[in-house]
Amino acid sequence: MEDFLVSKALLSFLVVGLLMIWGWRILNWVWLKPKRLEQCLRQQGLRGNPYRFLCGDLKESFAMRKQARAKPLPLSDDIVEYVVPFLHRTVRTYGQVVHSVYIPGWR
Numbered sequence: 001m002e003d004f005l006v007s008k009a010l011l012s013f014l015v016v017g018l019l020m021i022w023g024w025r026i027l028n029w030v031w032l033k034p035k036r037l038e039q040c041l042r043q044q045g046l047r048g049n050p051y052r053f054l055c056g057d058l059k060e061s062f063a064m065r066k067q068a069r070a071k072p073l074p075l076s077d078d079i080v081e082y083v084v085p086f087l088h089r090t091v092r093t094y095g096q097v098v099h100s101v102y103i104p105g106w107r
Contacts, residue, residue, distance in 0.1 A: 048099040061086040
């Protein structure tokens with residue numbers, strides 16, 4: 001009976017330890033590593049949108065693309081606002097050298 005309790009306790013400690021390791025890796029991948037990278041890029045002088053958990057800039061980018069496609073294509077040579085509206089606004093806001101977050105990586 002005692003052997004069963006000891007093995008059950010060891011197994012539970014092993015499971016809890018593995019869950020903690022797995023949780024730390026997920027936290028590091030999803031939050032800590034991107035924030036660290038953002039901080040390093042800002043120290044090097046790159047500006048851009050702050051990191052947003054999981055979705056990054058995709059939500060805003062899709063909304064801007066949908067809004068731009070609702071209008072007719074302009075007849076001028078300047079179609080950047082129609083083709084890539086989010087990138088156009090980001091460059092206009094932060095300058096030529098920017099970073100942007102598209103999960104799972106940076107661009």
